[in-house]
Amino acid sequence: MSLFKTKNVWSIYCEDDETFDQNSMVVSPLNSEADFIIIGSHHGVLRMFQPVLEMNEDALQTGFKASDLILEKSFSDPILQLGVGQLVSGSSLNQLAILHPKLVAVYSLVVKEGVAEHGVQYILKLMYAHPLKRSAANFTLGHFGGTLNRDFICVQSLDGLITIFEQESYGFCCFISTFLLPGPLVYVRKTDSFFTFGSNWFIQCYKYKNLYDAGHRTSDEEPSTTSTSVLSDWDYQMNEPILEMNVQELATKEYVVMILGEQNLYCLNLYGKLKFMKRFDFSPLCFTSYVLGDNIISIVISETSTVLIYQNTTLKWSAQLNFLPINIKRANLWNLKGCLIILSDDGRLECCYLGTEPSLFVAPPLNYQELDFEKAEEELASLTKAIKELSNDEIKLSNDFLDKQFTMNLQVDPELKTCTHEDSLSMAFNNQMCQLIIDIIPHNRVGELQLSIMVHRPLKCSPTTFFHSNFKEKIQFVCDIFLDEELEVPTLKCDVVASIITENGSPRNLTKYVMLPLGLVVKFSPPQKESEVKVNLSINRDLVPISVLFPDLMQDNPMEASGNAAGFANVTECGKTTSVLLAKSSQRYRIQSDSLVSLNLMVEQMVHRLGRYFQDDEGFSINFGGLLPISPLVSCVNRHFRVRKEVVRLQEKLSVLSSQYRLIEKRLVAKLKAKTPIPLTKLGILLNDTSMDISNTIEEFMEKNAELSKVQVELECCLNALMNLIRVMDVDKKLLILIESVFQPFVCDIENQNWEDVVECNLQYLLRTSLAKSEKDKLRAECSSFEEVQDITKMEKHLSQVLERLSRKMALETFNPPEEKGSPKLIEDEKQPIGLEIGKSSSRILSARARNSNALTRIPDSKAEGNEIV
Structure with a gap:
């Protein structure tokens, strides 16, 4: 944000319901010494201002006076654009051109002098008007065709029709090429050409002579859109939409076109060559430019209400505005030259100039005392302790706060009811559903409460959210849960999240879960x-x-x-x-x-x-003391990876076929517009074949996408089964938290990151930290980058290693429990050879490993052990 602010000297607000845009204001002296400010709203109201700023001994007097508004006129049609030029034949005075959606009219400002100041009358007299058969977008004025001392009008319609009016008479009209949406339109007198912005993000130049040669000179009949369009003289690719354009004449008699894009400011010469470009780190809204010596001064308004002044590409000044404008112009008012005129989209008009406001802050003198590192370390330790205690207090306070605010009770109706949802899968099978009853008992008044009920596919909850506000009595919510797809169910756990907004605006959440009936x-x-x-x-x-x-x-x-x-x-x-x-x-x-x-x-x-x-x-x-089911899980992961790759392949194939189809369509349109008929048999066959390929690919893609959804649910089932077994294996709590974060029973594949990509990185982290095989593995760098998995075999190997090491670790802890503190230790003979010690320990380790491996892999014989399974 700029440190400086603009100084407001004059401002006024229009009506509350009026709107304006970038073409709604023009600043011109007309036939006076000072500039007039003319604005026209979309509601059809034209206002003309000529502020007179008075000076006294102290400072410049600011404010709007009734005499500043010299004219106000209401039209029945919206005002799209305003322009000033010599538009009446036989007159050297300037007139005002007003563009309506279906009309362009030229008015002359007539001044009737009075005895006093309030006796001066300004009258807007209609000189002539041209009706338009097509809806207008914008227009430009200029000496078309090299005419002297008179201006013509060029109107651009919404469908790309260019209409030329030679003052009171109709000239001609024609269509421009590659048109989709109208863009800014300017005229350059030196080359007698028009500059506009095409739908393909190209700046296009059209010679007036080419437009005249291809023009349709009968006002009764306009050419159709299928008529031959005029080709541009040259094109310049912009690669971004543009907001405004204007033409400037340098001191060297050279003309340039200034163009404001969404991210850049361009300066082109009249032959499509780039002179310079300035890239912004903000989003501009509007701009104006003028010539100062050999330099071009550009005034740009940013989306943060900042006015920035550039000399060519160098930022010279910036200042903060009081509001966000949509249009900016320079004007020479009475007693104030070079004033900035800014207009907002809601009708705020302001005259301002650049200024500064001194800051009252005085920086304190620097203290160059030497630092006491021991004292700073003690202070850091005390602050860390205070932050930790405060964090713990906030957690306790949060829990206590929720308990004091309300109580949430969850209850599942044990009796299954007949499913009333006709679109559910339960109607085709057991025709049953269960009801979840949620009771909220508030202890104090609750401002806002939102409940979210979450179940896993293929289960479905209706409704899934509840919202209630400003209550202090017990309320009850009931939702239905039923089967929605013909798939296995990963879990019957239903999570309910209650979110409230406290009085001070901070959010608090409470989560509870309940098990759904198995009979569902x-x-x-x-x-x-x-x-x-x-x-x-x-x-x-x-x-x-x-x-x-x-x-x-x-x-x-x-x-x-x-x-x-x-x-x-x-x-x-x-x-x-x-x-x-x-x-x-x-x-x-x-x-x-x-x-x-x-x-x-x-x-x-x-x-x-x-x-x-x-x-x-x-x-x-x-x-659970057996081996984890590794093989079924690996098989499910492999299937999910293959199906996901197939879906991506079909997406890419569909994208290629769609591009091919569009190219064929463009070629067909080009041949249809050609003057010489050309047979379209081959293109028609190619179009039909491409259309059939697209249809077949879409059907195959839908099938594979449905298969991917099914495989995702199956993988969630496998992961949930694995986690339930690991939880009953008496795993260390810290290791269990890591395992749960890796094998979450929620499979999500987004566009640029699949489930395998995230899990592979986590598996490598476990193998190099908690489940490392040796100290050497722990010294290796931890995996911290997410890369796309290309070889599923490598991931399957890492997955098997994690589960095998986890099973082996738990088995070793079961057969070799750690010694308790205070237990007697065996006293060995100190004079016994060290080699014998190593040999005995090695043999004990080998025999223990053999016993452990036999115990893990051997299936107990029911008859021998007496543990018969019926």
Whole structure:
């Protein structure tokens, strides 16, 4: 922001509902010594000001006086643009041209002198008007065709029609080439040409002679848009949209065109050569320019209400404005030359000049005392301690604050209801849904509350959000949860997030979760005796019968859950059956299925229901001591990677075919516009073939995209099953937090970063830190860059290494528990040879590794150990 501000000497506001743009103001002396400020609004109101600034002994007097507004006239049509020139034949005076959507009119300002100041009358007299058959966009004035002492009018329509009016008479009209939207239009007298901005972001130059030769000179009939357009004399590529253009004449009689783009200021000569360019680090809104000696002075307004003055490409001055203008001009008023006239889009008009406001701040003298590093270190330690204590207090305060504000209770209706959502998948299968009831009990008045309910696919919640404000009594929200797709369910966990805004404006969040009924997605099925994936969960208490663990399912199927084995299958009949078996003579459950995807939900339910059953028993624990299911997870990751690559390939193919289709269309249009007929048979065949390829590619892309969605859900199931097993392996808390952050059961593939890209980086980090095989691996640099995974084999290797090292680490801790403090140590003979010591320790290590590997890989024999699984 600039340190300086502009000085306001005169300002006025127009009506509240009026709007203006960059063409709504013109500054010209007309036929007077001082400049007139003329503005026209989109509501059709024309105002003409001539401020008279009086001077006294102290300073310049500012403010608007009633006599400054010399004319105000209301038109029935909006005013699009204003212009001043010699527009009446036989007169050397200047007239005012006003452009309406369907009319261009020329007025003359008539002054009737009076005896006193208030007796002077200004009258706007209509000289002539030309109706327009097409909606106008803008216009420009100039000595077209080399005429002297008279100006012609060039009107550009919204569809690219150029119409020339030779003062009171109609001239001709024609279309310009490559037109889509109208751009700024200026005229250069020296080369007798027009400059405009095309839709292809090119500055285009059209000679007046070429326009005249191709012009249509009958005012009754205008050429159609399919007529031959005039080609430009030269083009200059801008690579960005432009806002304004104007023409300046240098002291050397050279003309240049100043162009303001969205990011740059350009200066072109009349033959399309770039003289200089200034790149901005801000977004400009409008500008004006003038010549001072051999230099071009440009005044640019930025989006931060700052006026910046450039001499060619050098910034000379900047100042802050009081508001954000849309138009800026220079004017020579009475008693003030070179004043800046700025106009906002809502009708604020102001006259100002550049000035400064001195700052009252005086910098204190510098203190050159030597630093005491020991004292600074003590102060730093005390501040760090205070910040840490304050952070802990804020966390406690936040929790206490939420408890004092409201209580949130979650309850799932145990009885499943008939699904009332016709578009859901539940209507085709079990036709059931469950209702989640959320009770909010406020203790104080709550200003704003928003509830968000989140479930995993293929489950769907309706509605997903609730909003309530300014309440102090208990309120209740009810939402329906049902199946929406024919897929396996990653988890039945439903998260509810309550967000409130405190009185001081700070946000607070409270998150709770609840388990949804198992009967919503699962039904009883005959158990399977043999399966590919098996998981054994051991508990330190007596086994709980299946009928006790699953009472909600036993109500409808009492015979299925009466034994020591039960099967569970998805209600949509997708996936594999999962069996739960109880050991006869050991405290162990076996969960088995032919797919880890189908196994996931029952692992989660067994851990959850056993924990809920023994929730009052502090010594209860669940343990998983086997090998983690690595192979099914790796297979699912491989499939997800291949399907994702196929989707990306189809996207690129579709992009190429679309570009090819557009090129063929352009070629067809070019041949249709040609004067000589050309057969279009080959292009028609190519167009049809390309269209069929696009249709086939879109169908294939939709199929692969649906397959990708399915694979994402299956991968989420595998990750959730893996995390549930790791949580019951008694993993160190710090390591468990890292593992959970890596194997989050949420798979998201964005445009430039896939799930594999993030997980691969995290796996390398684990292998070089917490799960490093040796100290040498820990010394390697940690992976901190995300790169696209090109070879899935490398990632599969890292994934297997992480899971294997985690399983091996937990097995070693189980078979070799750490020694307790204060336990007696064996006293060895001090005179025993060191080599014998090394040999004994090596043999013990080898035998321990052998026993551990046998224990991990050997499947226990049910008859030999007496642990028969029924």
